[in-house]
């Protein structure tokens with residue numbers, strides 16, 4: 352796969368379909384994911400591509416998001432049915448496959464599951480989950496250099512715990528998948 356070409360096409364699509372602030376967030380996630388990937392000996396181009404793509408459906412209508420996400424064959428859980436926009440990651444993975452011919456399963460999984468995480472998420476998926484939550488324009492300021500000294504799964508565990516606290520503080524509901532994700536991370540970081 353020609354990553355540079357795909358990254359160019361998806362960046363253009365993101366610029367055209369997102370508000371300025373969400374496009375800027377997407378660029379920051381892409382850059383943060385690429386830097387973290389390089390730090391953890393993962394492919395930085397895949398990190399950048401998944402990062403720039405992760406929110407491409409976030410500002411689409413509920414109907415369009417629902418119709419795209421429905422094609423991935425998974426059920427929507429209760430909180431996704433209540434708030435369709437929570438399916439924007441799954442919708443983006445379908446769009447990447449259909450419109451941009453992305454066939455890298457780890458990239459697709461990382462994009463599909465960036466909001467809630469899930470058990471057995473790949474290392475690339477952990478990177479995108481983390482980068483989305485810690486990129487420098489987020490309101491919570493993290494010391495990115497200090498974070499990158501942690502083993503990858505410990506880093507992900509720390510960010511999931513922070514994310515759960517943040518979502519609670521905002522009075523929003525958390526998906527059970529995030530708790531399953533945390534249980535899995537606790538299990539594998541002991542190994």
Ligand SMILES: [Fe+2]
Nearest residue numbers: 405406465466
């Ligand atoms: Fe998102």
Ligand SMILES: [Fe+2]
Nearest residue numbers: 376405406483
């Ligand atoms: Fe995001």
